[in-house]
Amino acid sequence: MDGELTIQWFPGHMAKARRMIREDSALVDAVCEIIDARIPASSRNPELPELTAGKPRMVILNRVDEADPAATARWRAVIAREGCPVLETDCKSGRGVNAFTGAVRSLLRERIALYESRGQGGKPLRVMVAGIPNVGKSSFINRVARRRAAEAGDRPGVTRGKQWINAGNGVELLDTPGLLWPRFEDKAVGENLAFTGAVRDEILDAEALGARLMTRLAALYPDRLLQRYKLTDVETKTGDQMLAEAARRRGFLVSGGEVDTERMAKVFLDEFRGGKLGRITLETAGEAENGSLGD
Ligand SMILES: Nc1nc2c(ncn2[C@@H]2O[C@H](COP(=O)(O)OP(=O)(O)OP(=O)(O)O)[C@@H](O)[C@H]2O)c(=O)[nH]1
Ligand SMILES: [Mg+2]
Known part of the structure; x- marks a missing residue:
């Protein structure tokens, strides 16, 4: 498209966050990527699979209250076809979050069986919550944990360090700082x-x-x-x-x-x-713009 802007934002604290996510992925059983339902392709970090190599993944389509519902349904189906569990949430009202810990237990059933066979049945399942800045990672964690455990705010870069939060149902969540990638191909x-x-x-x-x-x-x-x-x-x-x-x-x-x-x-x-123009999705399912789908 003519006149597109070149936008780049990868400050030092983000390079540090990237290192941290790579190191801490060794500590978790699964990775949950929170994406923005208004821009489901652009909000997926193409580096995340490599940073968290080998870990089972799930995707949360957050901000569904701000996105076009028909587009969200299509995106959900497209992502589910990758074989990864996907949930829709609105962390403003809390809609959709109750299904989360059950979905984690189902994703990790083999691991749970392994723990049980070793006599470690009560061992918590540890899940890293990752995603772009300001997408609602900390809000999601607070909704799942039913308390204000992580700081959230209406600007990118609120979470700077990592924090473990007990989400109940045998699940522990790791909040992480928002992460982008150094160069947008598109x-x-x-x-x-x-x-x-x-x-x-x-x-x-x-x-x-x-x-x-x-x-x-x-x-x-x-x-x-x-x-x-x-x-x-x-x-x-x-x-x-x-x-x-x-x-x-x-x-x-x-x-x-x-x-x-x-x-x-x-x-x-x-x-x-602020949603004054109504519910809007800027990307059409099937036209993934950063090529990160299907990795
Ligand atoms: N409308 C709407 N707003 C949301 C939703 N989830 C989060 N927000 C708002 O988005 C803002 C950012 O939320 P945070 O939870 O701080 O986002 P974060 O991903 O932790 O951000 P960083 O830590 O800065 O990377 C807050 O003002 C939240 O209230 C949602 O589903 N719908
Ligand atoms: Mg945060």
Whole structure:
């Protein structure tokens, strides 16, 4: 796609988190990757299978409350076809989390049988919870454990160290810091991660990102844009033009009467992330953009 942004965010603390995940995978029985239902392909870390080699895996499609339900159902089927258990959760309300510890026990039934045969029947099952920044790993753990055991917050990079949490039903969870990878092969992946809040906003150009999101939504959900921002049409305009028109409609002006597109871009990104444009999925199942499916 023309004009795609090059986005990169792999700070030192993330390189450290990557080392930690590789080392700690030796301590766990399974790895649970939390992905974002709005961007199910872009939010899967292509390095994770290698970092946690040999460990049984499961996938949690989180933020289903913010995603398009029909798209989520298709994605769930696509991921399940890989042979890995997949659950849908909304960690805001807690919907879907009750199935988790049972799914872990079923994934690890051979290991449980092995422990029992060695007289270690009560040995806890240890699961690493991994995923991109801000996807809801700590919120998921708190929901499963039914208490506020891990710190969660509405920005990427909240969890910095590792922490073990007893989830009940013989399962212990390892919370880990959000992890991205050093280079996005496909620029659309970097953009998707930035739109949804997995990349620290301070390193992003809000105006350029807002214009790109206008372009993406004009193609996917034009009616929502037309309605919310009172645009005359979306077919003939660039992202910058749509942003400027939205700013004019909102009366966002800077001194001299110019439209304040930077302010509009920030408001637009906030409204998108806050669900004001409705439930949206930015990727279609079957068109995996970073090639991480089916590994
Ligand atoms: N709407 C919605 N919000 C969610 C969901 N899960 C988590 N959140 C919110 O997303 C934000 C990030 O949640 P965290 O649990 O801190 O995410 P994290 O993956 O641990 O983030 P880092 O530790 O920074 O990598 C918080 O504001 C949560 O309330 C969900 O399913 N739906
Ligand atoms: Mg966290």
